[in-house]
Amino acid sequence: AQTVTQSQPEMSVQEAETVTLSCTYDTSESDYYLFWYKQPPSRQMILVIRQEAYKQQNATENRFSVNFQKAAKSFSLKISDSQLGDAAMYFCAFHSNSGYALNFGKGTSLLVTP
Amino acid sequence: DTGVSQDPRHKITKRGQNVTFRCDPISEHNRLYWYRQTLGQGPEFLTYFQNEAQLEKSRLLSDRFSAERPKGSFSTLEIQRTEQGDSAMYLCASSSPSGGLYGYTFGSGTRLTVV
Numbered sequence: 001a002q003t004v005t006q007s008q009p010e011m012s013v014q015e016a017e018t019v020t021l022s023c024t025y026d027t028s029e030s031d032y033y034l035f036w037y038k039q040p041p042s043r044q045m046i047l048v049i050r051q052e053a054y055k056q057q058n059a060t061e062n063r064f065s066v067n068f069q070k071a072a073k074s075f076s077l078k079i080s081d082s083q084l085g086d087a088a089m090y091f092c093a094f095h096s097n098s099g100y101a102l103n104f105g106k107g108t109s110l111l112v113t114p
Numbered sequence: 115d116t117g118v119s120q121d122p123r124h125k126i127t128k129r130g131q132n133v134t135f136r137c138d139p140i141s142e143h144n145r146l147y148w149y150r151q152t153l154g155q156g157p158e159f160l161t162y163f164q165n166e167a168q169l170e171k172s173r174l175l176s177d178r179f180s181a182e183r184p185k186g187s188f189s190t191l192e193i194q195r196t197e198q199g200d201s202a203m204y205l206c207a208s209s210s211p212s213g214g215l216y217g218y219t220f221g222s223g224t225r226l227t228v229v
Contacts, residue, residue: 045205
């Protein structure tokens with residue numbers, strides 16, 4: 001079974017600054033996908049960024065980028081130039097290429113202050 | 115396309131009653147998933163449909179839970195003889211035939227409160 005660990009229950013960042021959210025995972029598989037999802041107070045989960053494990057290059061989506069360290073089983077999310085609208089719960093998730101389900105971490109609540 | 119729709123948004127029920135939730139996925143998505151999210155936790159997988167076939171069920175899905183997806187379109191999740199521990203947000207998601215590898219589209223969820 002795969003487990004996803006987010007060790008930071010809460011994080012805070014000032015507007016325009018950069019913040020990094022941590023995620024580690026445990027798996028014996030070599031072919032998998034990793035995701036970061038954002039869940040604003042309205043509760044609808046939104047995909048932020050996706051990383052394929054076989055790709056060494058870190059994924060980037062505008063102000064969002066990841067630091068994927070496969071050997072360390074680490075998958076952190078960096079948010080640059082933070083905006084008030086970035087405030088939300090952020091969930092790290094794992095999807096095996098051989099399975100059906102997303103396995104989520106417990107989430108990190110991000111607060112953005114003016 | 116309005117995304118994944120869930121109905122109702124909120125449901126309050128008395129312990130022991132049956133409840134049914136509905137999910138309408140994105141029309142071209144043949145894969146549909148149900149998740150449960152309790153306060154302070156990430157979503158937990160409940161069950162998965164590919165078209166009308168229910169291909170996987172979590173051990174979280176006790177005998178009181180049943181899910182259907184007739185004709186591979188909308189899905190329903192029924193909880194019989196509700197218990198207070200069933201109080202949670204029930205999330206539905208759908209994905210294209212490539213599966214969840216490109217990420218799911220989630221609905222806004224149904225919040226169930228059992229009193």
